[in-house]
Amino acid sequence: MTDDTHSTTLRTPIVAVLGHVDHGKTSLLDKIRGSAVSEGEAGAITQHIGATDIPLATISTMAGELVQPEDFDLPGLLFIDTPGHHSFSTLRARGGALADIAVLVVDVNDGFQPQTEEAIDILRRTGTPFVVAANKIDTTAGWNPQEGLPIQETYEEQSERARSMLDENLYALIGELSDAGFSADLYWRVQDFQKNIGVVPVSAMTGEGVPDLLTVLMGLSQRFMKEEMAIDVAGPGVGTVLEVKEERGFGATVDAVMYDGVIRTDDQVVIGGQDEPIVTDIRALLQPQPLAEIRTEKQFEKVDSVAAAAGVKIAAPDLADAMAGAPVRVVRDRDIDDVITEVTAELEEIDVDTAEDGVVIKADTLGSLEAMASALKEAEIPIMRAEVGDIAPRDVAIAETANQDEHKAILGFNVDILANASDELEAADVKLFTDDVIYQLIEEYDTFVEERKRAQQETILDKIVRPSRFRLLPDHTFRQNDPAVVGVEVLAGTLQNNRHVVEFENGEPDRRGQLSGIQKQGEDVEEARAGERVSVAIDGPTVGRQIEEGDILWTEIPEKHAKILEQELSEDITADELEALHGYLDKRRSRDPFWGK
Numbered sequence: 001m002t003d004d005t006h007s008t009t010l011r012t013p014i015v016a017v018l019g020h021v022d023h024g025k026t027s028l029l030d031k032i033r034g035s036a037v038s039e040g041e042a043g044a045i046t047q048h049i050g051a052t053d054i055p056l057a058t059i060s061t062m063a064g065e066l067v068q069p070e071d072f073d074l075p076g077l078l079f080i081d082t083p084g085h086h087s088f089s090t091l092r093a094r095g096g097a098l099a100d101i102a103v104l105v106v107d108v109n110d111g112f113q114p115q116t117e118e119a120i121d122i123l124r125r126t127g128t129p130f131v132v133a134a135n136k137i138d139t140t141a142g143w144n145p146q147e148g149l150p151i152q153e154t155y156e157e158q159s160e161r162a163r164s165m166l167d168e169n170l171y172a173l174i175g176e177l178s179d180a181g182f183s184a185d186l187y188w189r190v191q192d193f194q195k196n197i198g199v200v201p202v203s204a205m206t207g208e209g210v211p212d213l214l215t216v217l218m219g220l221s222q223r224f225m226k227e228e229m230a231i232d233v234a235g236p237g238v239g240t241v242l243e244v245k246e247e248r249g250f251g252a253t254v255d256a257v258m259y260d261g262v263i264r265t266d267d268q269v270v271i272g273g274q275d276e277p278i279v280t281d282i283r284a285l286l287q288p289q290p291l292a293e294i295r296t297e298k299q300f301e302k303v304d305s306v307a308a309a310a311g312v313k314i315a316a317p318d319l320a321d322a323m324a325g326a327p328v329r330v331v332r333d334r335d336i337d338d339v340i341t342e343v344t345a346e347l348e349e350i351d352v353d354t355a356e357d358g359v360v361i362k363a364d365t366l367g368s369l370e371a372m373a374s375a376l377k378e379a380e381i382p383i384m385r386a387e388v389g390d391i392a393p394r395d396v397a398i399a400e401t402a403n404q405d406e407h408k409a410i411l412g413f414n415v416d417i418l419a420n421a422s423d424e425l426e427a428a429d430v431k432l433f434t435d436d437v438i439y440q441l442i443e444e445y446d447t448f449v450e451e452r453k454r455a456q457q458e459t460i461l462d463k464i465v466r467p468s469r470f471r472l473l474p475d476h477t478f479r480q481n482d483p484a485v486v487g488v489e490v491l492a493g494t495l496q497n498n499r500h501v502v503e504f505e506n507g508e509p510d511r512r513g514q515l516s517g518i519q520k521q522g523e524d525v526e527e528a529r530a531g532e533r534v535s536v537a538i539d540g541p542t543v544g545r546q547i548e549e550g551d552i553l554w555t556e557i558p559e560k561h562a563k564i565l566e567q568e569l570s571e572d573i574t575a576d577e578l579e580a581l582h583g584y585l586d587k588r589r590s591r592d593p594f595w596g597k
């Protein structure tokens with residue numbers, strides 16, 4: 001939509017850092033910022049709200065021969081300051097990820113860990129190009145550190161032994177990437193970065209390999225993202241809410257990363273809110289005070305305008321309900337309703353498939369809600385309701401309406417529980433799970449469901465009639481009737497006391513009486529197992545009339561029990577009980593094929 005008054009320019013690609021906890025994300029960001037500062041003079045980096053801008057000139061000074069500035073026309077790299085996949089998924093833009101490119105940090109000794117997998121899943125889902133920083137190479141035994149040098153140069157300073165130890169770790173990592181479905185190689189061997197993932201050995205401690213990492217990021221962006229980086233610098237600004245923050249003197253403010261156009265102090269903006277889009281007039285645009293002026297009382301400096309790509313704090317009325325991850329759009333010269341429609345549409349793109357019955361999920365941002373929903377879908381856990389925000393009494397009320405007991409649950413990711421919701425939870429039959437790692441949240445829920453199932457089956461098993469087939473032993477009639485007392489051998493299954501017993505005649509079960517006692521070697525017992533010989537008292541029949549020595553009898557199984565046994569518990573009962581069950585079912589079904597189905 002460029003016209004004569006608007007000009008296109010190439011913006012800075014936005015870079016996110018992801019990886020498992022303690023693998024060195026924060027250290028790497030600090031090192032990149034620190035090295036940039038020590039390499040260049042003032043202006044080597046610009047600290048934005050929530051992001052750090054490293055200009056091409058600084059990267060080129062750091063990278064030495066690796067970068068020839070004339071090879072690039074992108075202005076540098078904008079690193080998002082908060083590392084981790086949580087911030088990555090929060091920062092959405094037009095339904096995808098805000099970050100144009102990502103660095104996946106992996107501790108070269110540790111290899112893939114749960115959050116590495118989680119990060120990889122998110123990168124795959126959002127189609128974000130990434131490089132792998134194989135971090136902590138300085139911890140290789142016998143490593144001879146070379147502060148800030150490119151990797152090839154530091155390699156030459158290492159012993160044969162150190163080099164081969166590092167290589168071993170690097171290849172193991174490349175193997176893990178390949179298991180995850182990515183063909184990867186050391187970055188200098190990669191011919192086509194669109195097909196292969198480049199692995200850059202680095203140390204966030206010594207800065208070794210950091211020049212290489214910056215070079216690869218620059219190169220990748222230049223090769224594959226130049227077109228996407230072309231923006232209308234005078235156009236209405238577009239960005240994403242990073243965080244909503246209370247700020248003294250300003251009230252609720254929004255920290256945003258702008259990825260298109262320009263935002264000015266006299267602009268009206270539409271920002272995605274909890275209930276509806278917020279339409280407001282900017283009161284101030286704020287940036288951190290430059291380092292030199294940090295002695296002034298004020299933390300922020302007011303600026304007139306901010307052009308993408310950049311981080312900025314927006315002060316305006318009515319921002320308290322703004323949502324992390326929601327869009328920010330400048331209205332300027334356009335119909336306000338169109339802009340509201342755009343913002344609404346962008347919010348609706350969050351596709352969470354909800355079901356009639358399922359769990360309630362809550363997350364702190366739209367992006368994490370989406371990531372959570374996608375992980376739950378994969379784990380085949382249905383969702384009844386998905387919302388951004390802390391856990392409120394209303395969530396408990398909704399969770400309680402779930403049909404299945406195992407769905408009466410709330411899964412909260414990175415959220416708090418409001419005080420009044422805790423009370424409701426205690427009173428309600430609703431389970432709460434909270435965690436800040438999605439995988440763990442799902443694991444906790446799955447464990448709960450399994451345990452619950454097991455407990456339920458145990459109670460069912462306690463109540464259900466166990467099948468048995470048994471034979472009246474010859475010459476073991478101790479009493480004819482009232483009750484008949486006879487010796488029996490259990491042929492299959494478990495003969496329980498107090499059960500009705502039947503004999504089959506032409507496929508029809510004929511009730512012969514009810515057990516009123518079992519004795520094993522003179523002791524009263526409640527049941528007898530297959531293979532055992534016991535004496536039983538049977539109320540009802542007379543030996544020689546309704547029952548005879550040598551007869552085969554069965555425990556009578558109510559149809560409902562037969563059905564549960566066959567369909568749900570066949571793996572929980574013993575093999576001989578199952579055999580007795582099948583024998584019983586075969587007999588019943590010879591007359592009525594649908595019995596117990």
Ligand code: GDP
Pocket residue numbers: 019020021022023024025026027028083135136137138139202203204205206
């Ligand atoms: P994060 O949780 O991924 O942000 O990890 P941190 O940056 O906090 O690093 C975790 C720990 O590993 C800290 O104690 C760091 O000092 C250490 N660390 C990070 N990178 C390196 C590295 O390259 N070499 C060494 N030796 N230690 C590192």
